[in-house]
Amino acid sequence: MRQIIIPIVSLLSLAACMPTVEGYQALVDGWKGAPESQLVAQWGIPDSVYQTGGVKYLKYQSNRTVIIPGTAPTYTTTMIGNTAYTNSYGGSAPSAVAMSCETTFMLQNGKIVGTTFRGNDCKAMLPEA
Incomplete structure (x- = not known):
């Protein structure tokens, strides 16, 4: 039983160190009430x-491309008589993933009163409690 618990606790600890959408929500919500200049x-x-x-909207955008490396194929060589035949199988080509985050702050009377965001790259670490 102990052998099962240790990997689960390790995975939960690792997940706590990953940026999340919830962390980003907490980050932008933390700006509510702050002045525009800050x-x-x-x-x-x-x-x-x-x-x-009477409402001012400030929009911030970030865009980047992440390259996910491909994997090499596996090769097998078969000898038939004095001739070698090599075949490959598996493997994958690299791929590019577009990442973006658009964050909008809503201000009234020079103070932030609301936030919205969208995109697949709007992630941050949760603040420590």
Whole structure:
């Protein structure tokens, strides 16, 4: 039984160290109530700004491409008489995955009042409790 528990505890510990969507939600929610100047000082100049009805929207975008390496095929060689025949099987080509995250901060009276985000790269570590 002990042999089963140790790997499970190890996996749970490892999962706690991974960036998550929940961690990103906590990160952006932590900005609520902060002034616009503080956000711009930390995140930089926004990629776009829109204002309507007394609400200002600051949008930040990040885009990157992750290359997942391929795997080498397996080769087998068969000798028939004095001739060698080599065949390959398996393996895979590398692939590219587009990663993006778009985060929008909503401000009223110079303070952050709300946040939204979307994309497959909106992940962060959960803050320590």
